[in-house]
Each structure stands twice: as C-alpha cells, then as structure tokens.
Amino acid sequence: MTDLTHLSLADARAGLADKQFSASELTDAYLSAIEAANPHLNAYIAITGDRAREMAAASDVKLAAGQGGALEGVPLGIKDLFATKGFHTQAASHVLDSFKPEYESTVTSQLWRDGAVMLGKLNMDEFAMGSSNETSYYGPVVSPFRAEGSNLDLVPGGSSGGSAAAVSAWLCAGATATDTGGSIRQPAAFTGTVGIKPTYGRCSRWGVVAFASSLDQAGPIARTVEDAAILLRSMAGFDPKDSTSADLAVPDFAAAVERGVKGLVIGIPREYRMEGMPDEIEQLWQQGIAWLTDAGATVRDISLPHTKYALPAYYIVAPAEASSNLARYDGVKYGLRETGKDITDLYELSRAKGFGREVKRRIMIGTYVLSAGYYDAYYVKAQQVRTLIKRDFEDAYNEGVDAILTPATPSAAFAIGDQEMQADPVKMYLNDVFTVTVNMAGLPGIAVPAGKDASGLPLGLQLIGKPFDEETLFAAARTIERAAATDFSPKRWW
Amino acid sequence: MSVDAATVKRIGRLARIRVEADEVETYRNELNTILGFVAQLDEVDVTGVEPMTSVTPMALRRREDKVTDGGYAAQIVANAPLTEDNFFMVPKVVE
Numbered sequence: 001m002t003d004l005t006h007l008s009l010a011d012a013r014a015g016l017a018d019k020q021f022s023a024s025e026l027t028d029a030y031l032s033a034i035e036a037a038n039p040h041l042n043a044y045i046a047i048t049g050d051r052a053r054e055m056a057a058a059s060d061v062k063l064a065a066g067q068g069g070a071l072e073g074v075p076l077g078i079k080d081l082f083a084t085k086g087f088h089t090q091a092a093s094h095v096l097d098s099f100k101p102e103y104e105s106t107v108t109s110q111l112w113r114d115g116a117v118m119l120g121k122l123n124m125d126e127f128a129m130g131s132s133n134e135t136s137y138y139g140p141v142v143s144p145f146r147a148e149g150s151n152l153d154l155v156p157g158g159s160s161g162g163s164a165a166a167v168s169a170w171l172c173a174g175a176t177a178t179d180t181g182g183s184i185r186q187p188a189a190f191t192g193t194v195g196i197k198p199t200y201g202r203c204s205r206w207g208v209v210a211f212a213s214s215l216d217q218a219g220p221i222a223r224t225v226e227d228a229a230i231l232l233r234s235m236a237g238f239d240p241k242d243s244t245s246a247d248l249a250v251p252d253f254a255a256a257v258e259r260g261v262k263g264l265v266i267g268i269p270r271e272y273r274m275e276g277m278p279d280e281i282e283q284l285w286q287q288g289i290a291w292l293t294d295a296g297a298t299v300r301d302i303s304l305p306h307t308k309y310a311l312p313a314y315y316i317v318a319p320a321e322a323s324s325n326l327a328r329y330d331g332v333k334y335g336l337r338e339t340g341k342d343i344t345d346l347y348e349l350s351r352a353k354g355f356g357r358e359v360k361r362r363i364m365i366g367t368y369v370l371s372a373g374y375y376d377a378y379y380v381k382a383q384q385v386r387t388l389i390k391r392d393f394e395d396a397y398n399e400g401v402d403a404i405l406t407p408a409t410p411s412a413a414f415a416i417g418d419q420e421m422q423a424d425p426v427k428m429y430l431n432d433v434f435t436v437t438v439n440m441a442g443l444p445g446i447a448v449p450a451g452k453d454a455s456g457l458p459l460g461l462q463l464i465g466k467p468f469d470e471e472t473l474f475a476a477a478r479t480i481e482r483a484a485a486t487d488f489s490p491k492r493w494w
Numbered sequence: 495m496s497v498d499a500a501t502v503k504r505i506g507r508l509a510r511i512r513v514e515a516d517e518v519e520t521y522r523n524e525l526n527t528i529l530g531f532v533a534q535l536d537e538v539d540v541t542g543v544e545p546m547t548s549v550t551p552m553a554l555r556r557r558e559d560k561v562t563d564g565g566y567a568a569q570i571v572a573n574a575p576l577t578e579d580n581f582f583m584v585p586k587v588v589e
Contacts, residue, residue: 102569200549214549243554312532323509330510332582337575343584344510352512360511364521365528367509368497378532383545385538390546425524426531442549467550 004029005170006489009074009227010254012173016063016073023063023073026173027056027117030075034119034171040494043156043166045080045138046088047120055117062115071234072115077172079163080121081128082108082218083207087118091209092136093126095354096335105207106239107176107218114234119172123162126356127326128183128211131431132414132421133161135358140416143191144169144490147455154413154457157187157431163221164191168490174222174231178208180215181314182409182435185447188221189408189460192449192488194228194477195221197435199468200442201246203232204239212321213244215314215439225448225478229253232470248468256471257478262296264472267401271307272434274410280459281407284451288405288461291483292476302401304392309385310437311429316369316382317440322359323366329354361425390441393464403472406434408447408460434462444470448477449488458488496526 004026007015015021031049038044052075059073083089083101090096104112112118125135132155133141143156144165156165160177164187167175177184179197188195196219203218210216220231233253239245268289273282289299331337331350338353340346355363369378396404410433414421421428438445443464450461461480465473497505502521506513513521567580576583 099573102566102572201552240555240557244548244550244552246550246552247555306538309535309538312534315528315532316535327510332574332584334573335575340585343587346585347510348506348512351510352514355511361521361524361528363509363511364502364505364525368501368505368525368529371505371508380545381535381538381540382532383547384540384543385535386546387543388538388540390549424527426527429531440549 005033008224009173009222009230010224013071013074017068019063023056023059023117024053026073027052027075027119030119030172037169037171037494041142041144041165041169042139043123043141043162043169043171044077044120045092045123045162048087048118051087052117052119059115059117069113069115070230071111073117074115074173075117075119076111077119077122077163077166077175078108079160079176079178080124081178081209082176083209084108084118084121088121089209091127092124092138093354093356093359094137094336095329095351099334103207106204106241107208107235110234110237116234122166122175125159125161126359127209127322128159128178128180129322129358129362130158131182131186131428133158134416135356137356141165142416143413144494145191145413145457146493147457150455153416155190155416157190157413159183160187160221164188164193164195167191167193167221167223169494174220174227176218176235177221178216178218179439180211180318181439182432184219184221185435185445185460185462186409186431188447189449190413190458192458192490193221193223194225194446194448195219196228196232196446196470196473197438197444198232198236198470199246199444201244202236202468202470204237204242204245206239206241210325212318213325214321215318225474225481226254226257229257229474246468251471253470253474257474259471259475260295261292261476261479264297264402264476265400266292266297266299266476267302267396267404268299269302269304269307269404269406271304272406274433277410280453281410284459284461285405285407288450288480291480292405295479295483300401302396302404304396304437306385306388306392307437310389310440311433313382313385313389314436314440315365315429316378317386319362319366320370320379321366323363323370326359326363386440389437393441393443397466402466403476404464406462406464408434408462410434412453412457412459438464443467444473446473446477448480449486450480450484451486496529497522
C-alpha cells in the first residue's frame with residue numbers, strides 16, 4: 001500500500017469510508033511522519049499524540065457504524081493561534097507561556113464536530129506577525145523545499161509557516177491557518193500548497209487569538225484545491241459569538257471545484273506589475289492568463305489604482321488594532337509574569353520580556369499612530385485610503401469582472417536569516433504586497449501553485465473574488481491546478 | 495513625521511513595554527523606517543472620503559439585554575500566574 005500520508009484529504013476520506021484503512025492507522029502514519037520530520041522542520045510546537053489516537057479510535061467506531069462526519073478520521077494540524085481546550089495555545093509567543101484555554105475556538109470545534117483528528121499545534125510567526133515564520137518564540141520553521149543543488153534552509157513563508165510546511169511535507173492531511181495580510185496565501189505559494197483566505201466574516205474569529213480584528217480571517221491550507229474546499233466548508237459558518245460573523249448559508253464548496261471558468265471574466269490588474277519583479281513571476285502570470293483563456297474565460301485588463309497604498313495603509317491599521325488587542329497580555333491574567341516593584345513595573349517588564357522584537361515594534365507603531373495628535377493624520381487617513389482600495393475592487397466587479405488573477409508573491413521563498421530582510425523591516429513587509437489589498441477590502445483570495453522558478457522552488461498565483469463568492473475561486477484555482485499538471489511535492493531531505 | 499529618542503520612550507510608556515536605554519536608538523531607526531514607508535499615503539487625496547468602519551456592509555447584531563454567560567470564576571483565573579480565592583493578585587496599587 002502507498003504511504004497513507006501521501007494521500008490527498010479527499011482520497012484519505014474515501015479510503016476511510018471504504019474501510020481500506022482505519023482512522024487509527026492513518027493517524028499513526030501521520031504521527032510517525034511527524035516524529036521523523038519535526039526535529040528538522042520544526043513545523044509542530046506541540047504534538048498531541050494521545051489526543052489524536054483517542055479521536056481516531058472514536059472515529060473508527062463511527063465509521064464502522066456508518067455514521068462518519070464530513071471529515072471523520074481525517075488528521076489535521078492546527079495553527080497555534082486557535083484556542084484548543086486544554087492544549088497548547090500560545091500564538092507561538094513567550095508571553096503566553098503555559099496557557100491552556102478553558103474553551104475551544106468555533107472553527108476547531110466545527111472540525112471536531114465533523115470528525116477530524118487533532119495531530120498537534122503548528123508553529124507560526126509570533127501573534128501571526130511576520131512573513132517568514134522567523135519571529136516564533138519556538139524558532140523558525142524550515143521549509144521542506146530547497147533550491148536544486150543547495151543545502152540552504154529556506155523559509156516556508158509566514159505567518160502560517162508551520163501550517164504550510166506540515167501540509168507540504170505530509171505531516172497532516174490539511175491544516176488550519178489565518179490570514180491578516182497574506183499569512184495563508186504567501187506560505188501556501190512558497191510551499192506549493194493551496195491556501196484560501198475566505199471573505200471577512202465567513203469563518204468565526206471566536207477563539208482565534210486576535211491580531212488585527214478588522215483584517216483577521218481563518219482559512220485552510222491543503223495539498224489540493226478540492227481538499228481546501230472540503231476543509232473550508234467545515235470551518236465556515238455563522239457564529240453568534242463573533243459580532244462580525246456573516247449570517248449566510250455555507251455552500252458546498254467542493255461541488256464548485258470542477259465547475260470550470262467558461263464564460264467568466266477574469267480581470268488582470270496592471271498595478272500588480274511591480275518594478276523589479278522577476279521575469280519568472282511575469283511569465284507565470286502570463287501562463288495563468290493563457291490557461292484560463294484556454295478553459296473558456298475572457299481576460300480583461302483592469303486598473304486598481306490604489307494598489308500601491310494598500311501596504312502602507314495596512315502598516316497603520318494592523319499595528320493600531322494589534323496594539324489594542326495585545327494590551328490584554330499584562331502578566332496578570334495569564335502567561336508570563338515578571339516581578340515588578342509596582343503594577344506598572346510588572347506590566348512593562350512582563351511585556352518587554354514576553355513579546356519578541358517584531359511584536360514590540362508593531363505595538364509601538366500602533367501606539368504611536370493612535371496617540372493624541374496623530375490619530376487623524378495616520379489612522380483616519382489609512383481608513384480613508386482603505387475605502388478607496390475597496391472601491392477600486394467594487395468598480396471592477398460592477399463592470400462585469402468575476403475574479404481577478406495576480407501573482408501570489410513577488411518572489412519565491414528566501415533563505416532563513418536573509419540579511420536584507422533582517423536589517424529592514426519594510427523589505428520583509430513587501431512580501432505581502434499582492435495579498436494585503438484583499439484583507440484591506442475584506443475579499444476572498446486563494447493561492448494556487450502554478451509553476452516553479454529556475455531552481456525548482458514553487459511559485460503561486462492568486463485569484464481574488466467577489467465578497468462571499470469563494471466558489472468561483474475554487475473553480476478557477478482548480479482550472480489552474482489541472483492545467484499546470486505539476487507535482488508540487490518537495491524532494492524529501494529530512 | 496519622524497520620532498526622536500524622547501518620543502520612543504514615551505511610546506514605550508504608553509504601550510507598557512519597558513524600553514532599555516540601549517534599545518532606544520534601534521527602535522528610533524526602525525520606527526522611522528516604517529513611518530517613512532507609510533508617509534506614501536500623503537500622495538493620496540482623501541477629501542470627502544469616508545473612513546472605513548466596517549469592511550462588509552453589516553449592522554451590528556443586537557441581543558436581549560440579559561446575562562447569557564458567566565458563573566465560572568475558577569475557569570477565568572485558571573491560567574493566571576498568581577491568584578487567591580478566584581481573584582487576580584497584583585502588587586499593591588493603592589496605598
């Protein structure tokens with residue numbers, strides 16, 4: 001029998017239903033793979049083997065009785081940002097040391113409701129702040145990909161770097177992730193996996209550690225478009241506990257995957273052609289256009305004039321919201337506590353020690369732009385620019401565009417410890433230049449692997465959709481996946 | 495706009511993050527790099543543009559004004575570093 005961990009989620013689900021193997025066998029296969037790989041990749045920061053075996057055994061009982069849920073017996077990895085009752089939940093931060101929530105996030109509770117099995121908690125950038133998974137208190141995740149002929153460790157992208165690496169390296173059948181500025185789509189693009197950030201409001205934020213509340217959205221990372229569609233259906237849905245949760249029915253996303261793109265109008269925004277962008281990215285984009293055209297879509301050049309202002313506006317809005325959200329980590333209610341001579345001292349020392357450099361930098365920026373005298377010049381202005389960014393998309397959609405095709409990232413994965421990015425925070429931020437617009441406008445966006453660069457590293461394309469039209473994204477992404485017909489699995493070196 | 499050393503210290507105090515003397519210069523440089531980057535927004539004419547308050551058109555849902563949750567103090571303090579009788583313990587605040 002082939003290695004069970006190499007099955008797609010859809011095939012694993014079918015194999016479980018047909019009793020070709022049991023949920024316990026599948027879970028054990030993943031746990032063995034994690035044990036062998038994790039010392040090299042550092043994708044998991046907590047492995048919940050006992051819990052996984054318990055859940056798998058319960059799934060086997062249900063499967064035997066023919067009562068399996070939509071994900072019955074499917075082993076998943078969970079980003080450390082999701083609250084899992086009684087299990088490690090620290091947003092990969094020192095400040096949340098030993099925190100074990102007394103409650104379960106809505107998204108994960110829905111996955112367990114549908115029968116999924118939890119393998120463990122996945123590494124990430126601290127508080128989801130980063131594009132390389134290097135800001136984690138638990139150390140960087142190492143990408144399962146290496147450039148051909150090189151032994152250099154590469155980043156898997158971030159912030160959902162653990163999720164992307166684990167999915168790509170067959171350490172789970174699929175993973176939860178979150179995306180505030182590109183944190184699902186950029187790591188998916190770097191690791192040859194599929195990641196979708198659904199429309200703001202599609203997945204409940206309840207029980208997801210907050211970074212920037214008006215931008216945060218949960219979504220899956222998976223090995224195929226179909227797998228991502230299956231996972232999103234279980235993750236999504238109205239939740240009265242999240243005041244911005246959308247009270248809309250959740251479509252059967254998987255049913256839309258093979259729908260095709262015939263008759264669709266795909267917009268190609270000229271502003272996404274960046275100065276200094278590698279030729280490989282431009283060629284990939286042109287290839288994507290050709291594939292969609294061949295499949296019956298019409299391509300139209302469009303303009304999204306405020307694109308270049310999305311990233312600067314984001315670096316006001318996101319830190320501002322983060323500085324408020326992260327005020328709760330005070331050394332009193334949970335996590336790390338330093339001794340201080342008075343309460344202010346206790347706060348300042350606990351936070352200085354508990355937060356990493358990138359998180360502190362962003363809290364400082366957020367505090368500054370919200371402080372007296374600067375609020376209008378920075379925060380209000382950024383929110384006005386955000387209105388303009390959203391209007392650009394609305395104009396395109398009102399003129400008949402069904403979805404928008406762009407590159408997912410301006411480059412392939414880079415090395416861990418990249419000197420230029422370490423020296424200049426803005427260089428790191430530019431990783432999200434193509435993805436951040438989507439968060440600013442609350443739209444759905446999917447990254448799908450589409451090609452490789454000269455050294456064999458995966459490159460992804462992004463499709464941006466209308467609000468709550470994830471189905472069109474799955475159909476278009478599947479068209480690209482089918483046309484690319486490329487094996488995006490890493491060559492195992494670990 | 496750019497920040498000086500005194501502003502860095504003031505932001506640190508507002509954010510309740512201790513900034514040590516040898517960290518001020520690094521913070522100052524990094525914050526100024528970021529502020530320089532976001533200064534691009536000065537090019538955008540936002541006259542008459544409403545600042546975004548909600549990314550999707552939605553009215554906040556209302557509910558009946560009654561207690562729907564609570565009554566589990568022990569769980570609330572379960573993760574606290576220092577507690578007594580379900581209270582969070584902190585250094586003396588009022589003399």
